[in-house]
Amino acid sequence: MDLMLSDTQEMIRDGARRLLADTLDPDMVREVEASADGVNAEIWAQMAELGWTALALPEDIGGGGAGLVDLCLLGEELGRAAASTPLVATAGFAAAFLQAVEPTALTRSMLSTLATSDAVITPALADAAGRDERSAPASVLTETDAGATISGAKAMVPCASVAQVLLVSLRASDGEAAVVAVDRDAAGVRWARHGATGGDPLFHVEFDNVSVPAGGVLARGRAAQQAIDAGLDAAAVLATAEAVGCCEGMIRLGSEYASNRQQFGRVIGSYQAVAHRLADMRINTDACRLLVAETAWLLDQGRDATLEVAGTKVFANEVMVDMVHAAHTVHGAIGYTTEYDLQLYTRRARAFCLSHGDTDAQTERAAVALGL
Amino acid sequence: MEFEFPAEAEQFRAELRAFMDAELPEWWKGLFHDDDRIYPFTREFCMKLAERDWLTMSWPVEHGGVDADVWRQMVVREEMWAAGEPRGPQYMSLNYIGPMLMDFGTADQQERFLKPMAGGEVMWCQGFSEPEAGSDLAALSTKATDADGCFLVNGQKIWTSYATAADWCLLLCRTDPGERKHQGLSMLLVDMNTPGITVRPIDSMGGPKEFNEVFFDDVEVPYDCLVGPRGDGWRVAISTLAHERVGAALHARVKVLLDALIEYATTTKDENGQPLALRPSVRSGLVRLQARYRAARLLCYRIVSAMAAGVANDVDPAVSKVFSSELNILIGNIGLDIVGARGQLTTGDGLAPLDGLMNDHWVHSIPQPIAMGTNEIQRNIIAQRGLGLPR
Ligand SMILES: Cc1cc2nc3c(=O)[nH]c(=O)nc-3n(C[C@H](O)[C@H](O)[C@H](O)COP(=O)(O)OP(=O)(O)OC[C@H]3O[C@@H](n4cnc5c(N)ncnc54)[C@H](O)[C@@H]3O)c2cc1C
Numbered sequence: 001m002d003l004m005l006s007d008t009q010e011m012i013r014d015g016a017r018r019l020l021a022d023t024l025d026p027d028m029v030r031e032v033e034a035s036a037d038g039v040n041a042e043i044w045a046q047m048a049e050l051g052w053t054a055l056a057l058p059e060d061i062g063g064g065g066a067g068l069v070d071l072c073l074l075g076e077e078l079g080r081a082a083a084s085t086p087l088v089a090t091a092g093f094a095a096a097f098l099q100a101v102e103p104t105a106l107t108r109s110m111l112s113t114l115a116t117s118d119a120v121i122t123p124a125l126a127d128a129a130g131r132d133e134r135s136a137p138a139s140v141l142t143e144t145d146a147g148a149t150i151s152g153a154k155a156m157v158p159c160a161s162v163a164q165v166l167l168v169s170l171r172a173s174d175g176e177a178a179v180v181a182v183d184r185d186a187a188g189v190r191w192a193r194h195g196a197t198g199g200d201p202l203f204h205v206e207f208d209n210v211s212v213p214a215g216g217v218l219a220r221g222r223a224a225q226q227a228i229d230a231g232l233d234a235a236a237v238l239a240t241a242e243a244v245g246c247c248e249g250m251i252r253l254g255s256e257y258a259s260n261r262q263q264f265g266r267v268i269g270s271y272q273a274v275a276h277r278l279a280d281m282r283i284n285t286d287a288c289r290l291l292v293a294e295t296a297w298l299l300d301q302g303r304d305a306t307l308e309v310a311g312t313k314v315f316a317n318e319v320m321v322d323m324v325h326a327a328h329t330v331h332g333a334i335g336y337t338t339e340y341d342l343q344l345y346t347r348r349a350r351a352f353c354l355s356h357g358d359t360d361a362q363t364e365r366a367a368v369a370l371g372l
Numbered sequence: 373m374e375f376e377f378p379a380e381a382e383q384f385r386a387e388l389r390a391f392m393d394a395e396l397p398e399w400w401k402g403l404f405h406d407d408d409r410i411y412p413f414t415r416e417f418c419m420k421l422a423e424r425d426w427l428t429m430s431w432p433v434e435h436g437g438v439d440a441d442v443w444r445q446m447v448v449r450e451e452m453w454a455a456g457e458p459r460g461p462q463y464m465s466l467n468y469i470g471p472m473l474m475d476f477g478t479a480d481q482q483e484r485f486l487k488p489m490a491g492g493e494v495m496w497c498q499g500f501s502e503p504e505a506g507s508d509l510a511a512l513s514t515k516a517t518d519a520d521g522c523f524l525v526n527g528q529k530i531w532t533s534y535a536t537a538a539d540w541c542l543l544l545c546r547t548d549p550g551e552r553k554h555q556g557l558s559m560l561l562v563d564m565n566t567p568g569i570t571v572r573p574i575d576s577m578g579g580p581k582e583f584n585e586v587f588f589d590d591v592e593v594p595y596d597c598l599v600g601p602r603g604d605g606w607r608v609a610i611s612t613l614a615h616e617r618v619g620a621a622l623h624a625r626v627k628v629l630l631d632a633l634i635e636y637a638t639t640t641k642d643e644n645g646q647p648l649a650l651r652p653s654v655r656s657g658l659v660r661l662q663a664r665y666r667a668a669r670l671l672c673y674r675i676v677s678a679m680a681a682g683v684a685n686d687v688d689p690a691v692s693k694v695f696s697s698e699l700n701i702l703i704g705n706i707g708l709d710i711v712g713a714r715g716q717l718t719t720g721d722g723l724a725p726l727d728g729l730m731n732d733h734w735v736h737s738i739p740q741p742i743a744m745g746t747n748e749i750q751r752n753i754i755a756q757r758g759l760g761l762p763r
Contacts, residue, residue, distance in 0.1 A: 001374060001375065001376060001377050001378070001443050001446075001673055001676075001677070002373060002374040002677050002680075003373060003375075003670065003673055003674045003677040003678075004373070004677050004678065004681050004683075005373065006373070009373070069373055251759065255759040255760060255761060258761055259760065259761055259762060267762045269755070269761035269762050270761070270762045270763060272748070272751070272752070272755075275751070275752070275755035275756075275759075275761050276748070276751045276752075276755065278755055278759055278761065279694075279750075279751040279752075279754035279755045279758070279759070280751070282687075282691065282754050282758055282759060283691050283694055283695055283754065286671065286674075286688075286691055287664075287667035287668075287670075287671060287695060288667075290667060290670035290671060290674065291663065291666060291667050291670065293373060293375075293670075294375045294666065294670060297373060297374075297375045298375070307662070308666070310659075311659060311662055311663035311666065312663060312666075314659055314660060314663055315660070315663035315664065315667065318660065363655060363656050363659050364655070366659040366662070366663070367649075367655035367656075367658070367659050370634060370658060370659065370662060371634060371638060372634070372637065372638065372649040372650075372654070372655050372658060
């Protein structure tokens with residue numbers, strides 16, 4: 001048992017913090033949010049250049065040979081900077097999904113692309129008509145002698161406008177689930193950005209008779225479900241790490257504000273009603289970070305960590321909803337303005353609680369894993 | 373990072389559990405119960421642990437320990453707390469009174485007091501709190517004045533746990549007037565058999581003997597029972613309290629209760645023949661508790677990891693204490709809701725679910741946010757020292 005970061009891990013964390021401090025300020029975050037793509041493309045490219053986005057991929061394909069634990073350190077730094085990148089979609093979901101399916105020439109080449117470039121591969125799972133990523137898809141895969149096509153509509157697809165490849169979950173004609181890789185540029189793919197609270201750009205994506213290249217069906221039935229679960233679990237843990245970074249942002253702003261703002265002739269941080277809310281944010285943020293690290297470590301060891309992934313998400317959802325409002329309370333009216341930076345973090349944190357498995361969905365998974 | 377105990381620590385855990393299964397009597401329900409057999413039993417139990425080198429194993433060899441690895445020591449803390457602390461009051465000597473003597477005691481004091489502690493023979497109590505000095509400990513007024521070649525102690529302590537059984541008392545008192553209230557305090561080692569000491573048990577929700585008032589009336593304490601510099605007792609006390617907070621494995625009991633609740637919920641059916649475990653509120657409650665149990669455990673391990681790496685700070689123990697004690701409250705309440713109306717029946721009543729386990733835990737969870745420095749004080753520490761907020 002050792003909960004201290006290794007020297008290498010500290011280097012990853014400090015390096016990321018320095019890069020982000022040098023290249024990203026809150027005004028740029030606002031610009032990116034208002035842009036069509038909604039991602040910090042330059043930062044993503046730099047991180048890929050430095051090998052950070054491929055940190056957890058195996059060394060023999062050009063990856064860093066580290067693990068999700070290390071990727072989560074990076075995620076937390078992105079969260080602290082309120083950066084929007086495809087990290088969760090690509091290094092989280094796609095990398096884990098592609099390593100969980102039966103390897104083919106196509107999956108190998110996609111993985112090595114991920115390991116050596118800033119390519120974006122993103123999941124398109126939640127049907128426009130469904131509730132979330134794990135709901136049975138209504139979009140269909142039609143297979144004939146002439147080839148396969150897909151049709152349907154997906155909601156809340158992250159980073160679709162900058163993606164090269166979409167990993168789409170579908171219902172095959174035999175009623176089984178299937179996951180297909182299609183080029184985002186293929187004929188018949190159309191996308192439009194959702195209006196959404198959080199930081200990550202989400203898209204509505206339509207597939208109108210899009211033809212699937214040979215070998216494009218990556219998994220079917222149970223195997224497809226399991227690979228989706230592997231991808232979603234890695235994504236949920238990494239997203240929680242990013243959300244922990246957002247909480248750190250809230251704590252930093254709150255502590256600074258409470259140390260300076262005076263009312264009734266006293267600095268408001270000397271009022272315990274204020275100080276104790278910040279202390280509670282510290283406690284719950286630390287708890288989340290440790291849960292993320294342990295869960296990522298279990299996944300890195302190849303253990304079944306359904307209980308830990310789901311339980312961590314349930315806990316993070318619960319405490320982060322509280323933290324968002326505690327942070328706003330501490331700031332008074334100023335925190336509600338767009339000019340002040342707090343909203344960059346609180347919007348992201350609140351959206352996080354609804355993404356990657358909401359509380360009900362993850363509670364149910366954890367309950368089953370607990371034997372209930 | 374590494375999230376597993378070393379294999380040898382886990383093997384030790386198995387050995388320790390087997391030993392405890394053999395040694396804990398049928399009637400044993402935990403330290404905080406009203407039963408005259410408890411204190412004598414804990415003394416015997418500690419002596420048996422000492423025979424196996426398991427009592428003070430984290431101590432250095434020169435003081436009767438075996439310099440055991442911190443994780444082995446964590447195993448002991450967890451297994452003992454999970455079983456209702458069969459070491460009795462002696463966990464205090466092992467975790468912080470002994471280490472305090474190693475830090476501040478003279479060679480003679482170490483020779484005289486550490487050996488019996490390591491042998492499991494002696495019980496101590498902690499005489500810090502007073503009626504007018506709780507969170508504001510330095511406001512205490514029990515005085516030790518100079519008499520004929522010794523101190524003469526007068527005053528009153530309160531909430532002193534285990535004072536009816538204790539052989540010795542770690543007494544924080546005022547020896548000298550100080551300019552500020554943190555000055556002029558001293559730490560004394562007081563033989564509880566000294567004439568002039570009166571112990572009066574205070575009936576509490578947890579039983580008639582959980583804590584006590586201790587009166588000192590012209591109690592003679594030899595000068596060689598002063599630990600650390602005279603007038604600098606505050607520094608000694610602070611270091612003692614820091615060891616105290618690190619010693620707690622409050623999460624370990626939560627695991628026992630959680631396992632019992634899962635078993636209960638999966639095997640108990642409601643009036644429609646459905647297991648309680650199928651109720652959404654029960655599923656949600658147990659899942660929340662399980663995640664929080666993991667977090668409490670990791671927050672505790674973080675302190676130990678930092679200590680082992682030589683980078684301990686005083687904020688992490690405060691974070692851990694608040695989180696774990698509030699989790700103990702939460703599991704008491706969720707647990708009572710799961711067992712339902714009969715949850716209010718007490719241990720020993722044939723109809724009490726889980727033989728009153730949840731009710732018993734609920735009662736004993738009440739003081740957890742208060743004892744060892746209240747959670748409000750811990751939050752002050754986190755805010756001021758952790759976040760840099762003004763006082
Ligand atoms: C079961 C049990 C066993 C104990 N055993 C021992 C023992 O063996 N030896 C011993 O010496 N003591 C013991 N204590 C005493 C314990 O250390 C004190 O109860 C504790 O320090 C709090 O003091 P108090 O009870 O006087 O509460 P107070 O200090 O009066 O506090 C009352 C309330 O006011 C709050 N408060 C006080 N000051 C502040 C502040 N500055 N900011 C915000 N809130 C504040 C507290 O948090 C609390 O909520 C024990 C207590 C319990 C419950």
